[in-house]
Amino acid sequence: MRVKPTTSDGTPALEVDEYVKHVRNEYLHAYVHGGGASVKFVAGDEDTTTSYFSKRLENAACDGGYLHVRLDAAQTRVQFVEELFFAVSRNVDWVRLAADFLHRVYAGLDIPPDPGQPPEVSVQVRRVAEANGLHHGELYRTVRRRLERELLGENLLMHQFRVAMLRLCESLLDWVDTDADEHNIVLRWLRGHSVPVAELRTVGLHARVARHQARYMFNSLSRWVHMTGAPGIVVELDVGRVAVGRRPPAAARRGFYYTKAAALDTFEILRQFVDGTDDLLAFLLVVTMPQRMVVDTVRGLPAYHALYLRVANEVYDAERVNPFGSLVHVTRNPRE
Secondary structure: OOOEEEEOOOOEEEEEEHHHHHHHHHHHHHHHHOOOEEEEEEEOOOHHHHHHHHHHHHHHHOOOOOOOEEEEEEOOOOHHHHHHHHHHHOOHHHHHHHHHHHHHHHHHHHOOOOOOOOOOHOOHHHHHHHOOOOOHHHHHHOOOOOOHHHHHOOOOHHHHHHHHHHHHHHHHHHHOOHHHHHHEEEEEHOOOOOOOOHHHHOOOOOOOHHHHHHHHHHHHHHHHHHHHHOOOOOEEEEHHHHHHOOOHHHHHOOOOOOOOHHHHHHHHHHHHHHOOOOHHHOOOEEEEEHHHOOOOOOOOOOHHHHHHHHHOOOOOOOOOOOOOOOOOEEEEOOOO
16 A cells, blocks of 8 residues: 655555545455455544545445445444454345345356346246246256355355355245245344354254354355355444543443453454455455554554554555555545
8 A cells, every 4th residue: 555654743644535546446446356355444633534534435335336334333342253243244135145146046057037026036936937937846956956066065155154145045045945934043143143042953053153253254254245246345444432541421421432451352353354364355344543543552553563563554655565454544635
């Protein structure tokens, strides 16, 4: 990432539009679109700058066909990676992704889905069979075999994730043995809701997604989004609340607040994302924060050297390129 020293203390400053253009051209249209993964850290000079940047980034992601998710540390306990996964999952239209994957399965069989129907309806076996003059049962068996081969045989997806996606796809086929309850069980499991173990076992799942599994679930989600035909996923995470050291009076509190230990745990989670980019596919994580977190040795990045040394430029040089996530300061575009 190219940065230029424009402030008196030598820290890099880029206009928002310039930086979003850089992310769009170099990452969304190129690196991430080609399957790469990256983590970017952006420090804004004020809340309005962060909001402006967030909107521009969302527009760039959506225009490129990416799945875009925005999270806030005030609403999600970001020191727990499983809570991060659940928060992302609750913003994912899992049914639509399953329908898009089934469209690709039908395309691989040279069988067009039922035209003129919503994606989730157009893939139902009876509708597709009638639209193409095929036998219902034969079509179901053919699609089911293809699903099992492409999903259960995809070793880069976590096993439990594969099973969950297979169940969702099967539910959309709307065959005689489809159980609507199984569809709901899978969605509740993905979103972190409490599901009795006995119900999980009916769909081939065994336990709630826990901390030791959540990172593999993130890896699987990034690959699944790509498998459904989308170019990738962009997750925007605002960690500004982590910088708040003293909670306001009880009546004024909103959302979550972080102890010093929780702040360090959050930085460790982010460090793991930086180091784990090789295991993600077509994934961009953009972490936004107030500018004071760049220098705060108590609640800012310098408090956790394992992360800070990975994202802060050692030398602020216009010709230096950081392969992961340079720490970039953005200022509001004066033309806006």
